[in-house]
Amino acid sequence: MSNVPVAVVTGSNKGIGLAIVRALCKQFPGDVYLTSRDPGRGQAAVAQLQQEGLKPLFHQLDIDDLQSIRALRDFLKEKYGGINVLVNNAGIAFKVQDTTPFPIQAEVTLKTNFFGTRNVCTELLPLMKPYGRVVNVSSMVSSSALGGCSQELQQKFRSDTITEEELVQLMNKFVEDTKKNVHQKEGWPNTAYGVSKIGVTVLSRIQARLLNENRKGDHILLNACCPGWVRTDMAGPQATKSPDEGAETPVYLALLPSNADAPHGQFVSNKTVKPW
Numbered sequence: 685m686s687n688v689p690v691a692v693v694t695g696s697n698k699g700i701g702l703a704i705v706r707a708l709c710k711q712f713p714g715d716v717y718l719t720s721r722d723p724g725r726g727q728a729a730v731a732q733l734q735q736e737g738l739k740p741l742f743h744q745l746d747i748d749d750l751q752s753i754r755a756l757r758d759f760l761k762e763k764y765g766g767i768n769v770l771v772n773n774a775g776i777a778f779k780v781q782d783t784t785p786f787p788i789q790a791e792v793t794l795k796t797n798f799f800g801t802r803n804v805c806t807e808l809l810p811l812m813k814p815y816g817r818v819v820n821v822s823s824m825v826s827s828s829a830l831g832g833c834s835q836e837l838q839q840k841f842r843s844d845t846i847t848e849e850e851l852v853q854l855m856n857k858f859v860e861d862t863k864k865n866v867h868q869k870e871g872w873p874n875t876a877y878g879v880s881k882i883g884v885t886v887l888s889r890i891q892a893r894l895l896n897e898n899r900k901g902d903h904i905l906l907n908a909c910c911p912g913w914v915r916t917d918m919a920g921p922q923a924t925k926s927p928d929e930g931a932e933t934p935v936y937l938a939l940l941p942s943n944a945d946a947p948h949g950q951f952v953s954n955k956t957v958k959p960w
């Protein structure tokens with residue numbers, strides 16, 4: 685088994701994820717795994733970074749596929765005995781002009797952004813080593829979508845006692861409510877991406893709380909963040925930040941020094957804790 689520290693970035697064949705891998709290759713003292721659901725796209729991205737003189741490693745990972753997540757888990761457990769840095773970056777968004785019916789957009793978006801990210805956490809968080817760092821890439825859109833929820837939902841999503849099971853129930857309820865076309869009457873905002881990212885931010889708050897309760901002595905720090913508005917296939921060419929600039933906050937959280945005890949369980953944007 686290798687004693688080399690290891691960092692893993694989900695959805696890193698392009699966009700912000702690729703830029704996070706680039707920065708970690710330069711700054712993280714260990715092995716850095718670029719992962720992609722498509723091995724061809726993943727290997728092409730590895731080759732691109734190799735051209736820049738960097739040495740990322742590759743592993744397949746489709747966060748929609750539990751078998752794929754478990755294969756990565758088993759590989760990391762066997763080769764490294766755990767994980768030092770996990771960046772949950774993989775995500776999707778339908779374009780504004782996409783005509784796919786809203787209930788399908790809701791189901792598909794929640795499936796990857798919330799349920800896929802949660803499945804990665806369920807399988808990989810138990811492998812986090814002491815002083816490990818976990819970064820869940822959410823979005824400022826989670827904050828604006830929270831503001832668009834009913835008072836009752838806002839209270840639930842801001843609660844310091846909400847459980848993961850309750851959050852899962854609420855995310856499922858959103859999808860069901862869209863199918864019955866009652867989601868707005870039930871207090872939801874009209875954005876599937878926004879609700880999926882509420883799920884990512886609240887999940888991060890819950891997971892940080894659980895780490896405090898169960899693994900306090902391990903000094904693991906886990907946060908959600910927004911990368912900013914970044915020029916990628918998702919956000920388009922008008923966005924204000926380059927992918928490397930978008931990587932800055934996730935990488936800052938991934939490399940918090942071992943003597944840091946904060947931020948933890950926070951929503952962070954531009955390296956600054958934001959109120960939730």
Ligand code: NAP
Pocket residue numbers: 694695696697698699700701720721722725745746747748773774775776777796800821822823824910911912913914915916917918919923
């Ligand atoms: P992007 O360029 O579209 O890249 C998304 C990445 O996620 C791609 O590598 C994609 O792989 C991967 N992915 C999607 N579904 C996956 C799955 N099931 N399993 C594994 N990988 C999967 O988007 P981006 O702008 O870099 O976004 C990265 C993260 O930042 C997302 O979570 C996004 O919501 C968040 N974010 C972005 C912005 C922005 O302005 N760009 C703002 C706030 C938050 P494929 O190439 O195979 O599709």
